[in-house]
Amino acid sequence: MALLKPAESRLFLTPLTGFLLLFLGFPALVNLVYSVSSVSFETLRSPVLTGFGNYTLVLSDGEFWRSVSFSGRFAIVTALAECLIGLFLAIFLAPLLKKHSGLMAPLMLPLMVAPAMIGLMYRLVLHEFAGPLPYYLFLWFGDSPAFLDVNNAFKTLAVVEILQWTPFAFLLFYMAYSGISPDIREAAALDGAPWYRVLVWIDLPLMRPTIAIAFFIRFIDGFRVFDNVYALTGSGAGGATTSLSIYIYQAFFKQAAIGKAVAASVLLFLASLAVLTLINKLAAGRRRA
Amino acid sequence: MRMTSTLLALAGLILSTSALTGLAEAKVTVLGWPGGSEETALRATAEAYNAQPGLAEGDKVELIFFNRDGFFDKLQADMAAGSDAFDVNLVATYSIGRYAPYMDTIDLGPEAAKTYGDAVLKTMQFEGKQYGVPTDLSLHFMYYRKDLIDALMKDDAAKAKYAEISEKFLGKKLEPKDPDSWTWDDWAATALYFSKQVNPASPTRYGTVLQMKNLLFNMMVFQSLPRSYGADWMDKEGKITVDSPAYRTGLELYKKLYDAGASPKDSLSYEYAETNAAFGAGQAATALQWNAAAGDLTSAEKSPAVAEVTAMVAPPAGPKGRADHIHGLGLGLNKAAKNKEGATKFLKWLATENAALTYAKAGGSPALSPEVVAKIAADRPDLVKLGDFAGKYGYVMTGATSAKALSVYELQAKEFTGYWSGQQSLDEALKKTETGMADLLKK
Structure with a gap:
């Protein structure tokens, strides 16, 4: 027997639906209207519908594609590195963490810091005259590289992102790894399978859905990166570190091109939606399995 | 009888709410430039203003600050949305044209010209109209x-x-x-x-x-x-x-x-x-x-x-x-201000010699006229240099105060x-x- 009648369920869901409609649906609707309108800060309340000109403007803007390229490369590199390192740590540290679960807390610490703070922290850490890293490099080697110049900025930003978010991937992988029944590994060991065969033929296939989900979540997060990049390099020399989010921010606030910014954000929303749908399908596949 | 009591209670509630709202609105809220010497100086100056004998409670100044990062962008979004969260807002020489549609012009009176000189007052003008008091000059x-x-x-x-x-x-x-x-x-x-x-x-x-x-x-x-x-x-x-x-x-x-x-x-x-x-x-x-x-x-x-x-x-x-x-920072009047009268009174006071000297003593960097800066030269020799360089070498590029x-x-x-x-x-x-x-x- 069902605990609630359908009418009661609807009644209980009404506040949540109302909340979502108001705080997510309304801004989304306004965004859609602005994206096909001519609008400025002076005419925020009276946009004039002009068709799909803003989308054409965005899609024909070389800077937009440059920012998509930056975000895409950044997302792939960081998501891959975070997943690989996270996977290695999860498997390598599993026996230790099983005995001392308290070690998990310090490993999770980077996740608790706001990305903007991480950006500011590294701005200090990497500063030639105030930061500890260049200080020791000068002390030991007599020189320190330009961490944030146009040749190294991408690498530095990627490392900063990886250092902060690898624990997230690690956490997911450790949970998935711990969830695999020890009986299966025991049976394989009895059959004489070496550790790498257990890893390749038992652990990784069982962890595959988690790996895919972790990769896509980190990919989305990397693709829409803003805070730590903005705090460290801004949009970079000549716009070299302009992520898609920074492109949207600049179009909106710096150029007051509201229609163009909103059109770009709608495109980002659609791309994120596509990735999220893929994740949902993967998760559904895992449930069926 | 019960109906009458309820109506009276409701009326009382509405009246008390209006009175409380009125009191809350009567303050003059000033949005300043956060962090650094400007904030310190504005805090000291506002304290001096509020300590004036006879100043009505509703004309006292309250200060609010938000982060410097993206300050002008956030300000633009707030003002474009008609925010009345502040009566007086920060304005800069190179953004006057951007904010002018959301601000009221202000007549600072003759003493302002004696305190700052016309060239400095111009750093707060757009299309010939005064939009603010020039509190700090940067060069x-x-x-x-x-x-x-x-x-x-x-x-x-x-x-x-x-x-x-x-x-x-x-x-x-x-x-x-x-x-x-x-x-x-x-x-x-x-x-x-x-x-x-x-x-x-x-x-x-x-x-x-x-x-x-x-x-x-x-x-x-x-x-x-x-x-x-x-x-x-x-x-x-x-x-x-x-x-x-x-x-x-x-x-x-x-x-x-x-x-x-x-x-x-x-x-x-x-x-x-x-x-x-x-x-x-x-x-x-x-x-x-x-x-x-x-x-x-x-x-x-x-x-x-x-x-x-x-x-x-x-x-x-x-x-x-x-x-x-030259890059000037100043304070001007928000068009959507709830307490325009109190805000105007504060801005006019801020443009007087005494207020400017209080601001300078507290660490601000106003570009004062030679007669006024002489009164503070012993405490702030850098202000003499500031006024001197601004007068001799200061410039604004053509088109640099546009929106x-x-x-x-x-x-x-x-x-x-x-x-x-x-x-x-x-x-x-x-x-x-x-x-x-x-x-x-x-x-």
């Missing part, structure tokens, strides 16, 4: 290490090395000079001489610290170099003139110094704070930096390595003389840093800047 000083320059000028061997370096990099033999009579070439030669990469015997790692991050404020610092060679944004007919020999000279000189290692390798990510850190660490011989840094760089507590040996002059001269970029002025600086920052970092040629950078500026500044 740039050339900071230099007096001990190093003095030693250089006394040492013949050093002079010969200096001449050799200047000939190699600048194509002419130069002699060390007193910084107050420097041309930009003299400064460049000094910067090269004091860089380890050029001159391994240099006592400092770098000869200067260039602020080259893709940031609009860095363009304000850079602007005085081409200006002293005669640069302007547009001519009288409104034609954009950024693709000029003056801008080329300035841009090339920055790149030459950066490429030669006269400025830190990470200069392309440097702004105000990084420059202070580099100069304050004693590893840079010169720095073109905002006047606001004078306090920190000459404070034995904050910059123990250089405080005693740091001196300041106006930026070096070009063929058209010296030029110093899109900040966007022009943004555009220049992106294109010029693209050139300095070697991602595009000088021709490409100037062409893109010219096209973008024509679009932004078209009538």
Whole structure:
């Protein structure tokens, strides 16, 4: 027997639906209207519908594609590195963490810091005259590289992102790894399978859905990166570190091109939606399995 | 009877709510420039205003601040949305045109002209109308290490090395000079001489610290170099003139110094704070930096390595003389203000001599008229220099108070840093800047 009648369920869901409609649906609707309108800060309340000109403007803007390229490369590199390192740590540290679960807390610490703070922290850490890293490099080697110049900025930003978010991937992988029944590994060991065969033929296939989900979540997060990049390099020399989010921010606030910014954000929303749908399908596949 | 009681209770509730709301609205809320000397000075000045005998409770001032990062963007979004969360808001010379549609003009009375002088009041005007009280003036000083320059000028061997370096990099033999009579070439030669990469015997790692991050404020610092060679944004007919020999000279000189290692390798990510850190660490011989840094760089507590040996002059001269970029901060009246009467009263008081002196004593940087600044010269000698440089060398580029002025600086920052970092040629950078500026500044 069902605990609630359908009418009661609807009644209980009404506040949540109302909340979502108001705080997510309304801004989304306004965004859609602005994206096909001519609008400025002076005419925020009276946009004039002009068709799909803003989308054409965005899609024909070389800077937009440059920012998509930056975000895409950044997302792939960081998501891959975070997943690989996270996977290695999860498997390598599993026996230790099983005995001392308290070690998990310090490993999770980077996740608790706001990305903007991480950006500011590294701005200090990497500063030639105030930061500890260049200080020791000068002390030991007599020189320190330009961490944030146009040749190294991408690498530095990627490392900063990886250092902060690898624990997230690690956490997911450790949970998935711990969830695999020890009986299966025991049976394989009895059959004489070496550790790498257990890893390749038992652990990784069982962890595959988690790996895919972790990769896509980190990919989305990397693709829409803003805070730590903005705090460290801004949009970079000549716009070299302009992520898609920074492109949207600049179009909106710096150029007051509201229609163009909103059109770009709608495109980002659609791309994120596509990735999220893929994740949902993967998760559904895992449930069926 | 019960109905009557309920109605009375309701009426009472409504009346008390209105009265409370009225009281809450009666305060004058001021949105100031957060952090730094401006906030400290405004807090002290507001305290002095609130302590005046006879000031009505509803006219007292309350201050609010939000973060500096993206301040002007957030302010624009708030004002465009008709926010009445503040009655008085911050305004800057280069953003008056952007905020004017959401602000009311204000008549500051005759005393304001005596306190500040007409030239300074103009930094808060748009299309001939006054939009604010000019609380702080920002311009740039050339900071230099007096001990190093003095030693250089006394040492013949050093002079010969200096001449050799200047000939190699600048194509002419130069002699060390007193910084107050420097041309930009003299400064460049000094910067090269004091860089380890050029001159391994240099006592400092770098000869200067260039602020080259893709940031609009860095363009304000850079602007005085081409200006002293005669640069302007547009001519009288409104034609954009950024693709000029003056801008080329300035841009090339920055790149030459950066490429030669006269400025830190990470200069392309440097702004105000990084420059202070580099100069304050004693590893840079010169720095073109905002006047606001004078306090920190000459404070034995904050910059123990250089405080005693740091001196300041106006930026070096070009063929058209010296030029110093003026950037004013002030406070004006929000069009959507809830307490306009109280806000106007506060702004008029703020423009008086006593208020300006209170603000200056508390650490602010108002550009005061010579008669007024004389009264505070003993406490704040830097303000004398500020007023002096602003009067002699201060300039505003043609078109630089328009609604899109900040966007022009943004555009220049992106294109010029693209050139300095070697991602595009000088021709490409100037062409893109010219096209973008024509679009932004078209009538």
